[in-house]
Amino acid sequence: MKSLPYFCRGEVIRGFGRGSKELGIPTANFPDSVVDNLPADISTGIYYGWACVGNGDVYKMVMSIGWNPYYKNTKKSMETHVIHTFKEDFYGEILSVVMVGYIRPERSYDSLVEALITAINNDIEEAKAKLELPEHLKLRKDNFFTSAPSSSSAAPSPAASTSQTIMNGH
Incomplete structure (x- = not known):
């Protein structure tokens, strides 16, 4: 994939609430505007x-891009699991990520x-090792991470809260 590494940033929105509740693996969801701007050669999977919330530390991450066949989604999503334990949710914060590698295609799980x-969990372990x-x-x-805007530094206007920055390289 020639688009990797791929840099993107956007506001964390509420997803389906399944990552934490059903799976015990919390994920941060990007708005459709970020998903819709993915380069064509970044396939689902x-x-x-690396990921950074606001102006915080940079942590390892694993991300699912796709339709989530197990849940039969009808809209493509980008769900980031930051490999760090946060004390609280960070909905509304700015999440900056750089996707550096591909682990596997999306799979469907019939039941279990x-x-x-x-x-x-296997994906997380593979990500930790490769990073x-x-x-x-x-x-x-x-420097993409040190230039991250903080959503809590100023009260955003409604227009500003929906904006995002998409970067491929710099």
Whole structure:
């Protein structure tokens, strides 16, 4: 995929509420405006990379892009699991991510939520290992993260709260 690494940023919105409640794996969801701007060569599937909430620290992440066949979604989504335990939800905050690699295609799970949870946990372990590679570690320090706007530094106008920045490279 020539678009990787892919940098994007957007406001965290409420998703379906399944990641935390059903799977015990919380995810941050991007609005449709971010999903709709993905380059054509970024296919559905599981990706890994780096993520930052607001002006906070940069953590490893794993992201699902797709239709979530298990749940039979009709709209494509981007769901980011930041590999860090946060004390509280961060809806409305700005999430900045850099997708650096691809793990696997999206799969459907006929029933067992346990199979899906196992697959996600395997994806997380693979992401943790791959992000230790020097070419991926350097992206953790990318100035994209230090230039992240903070959604809590000013009261956004309604127009500002729906804006996002999409970047491929810099």
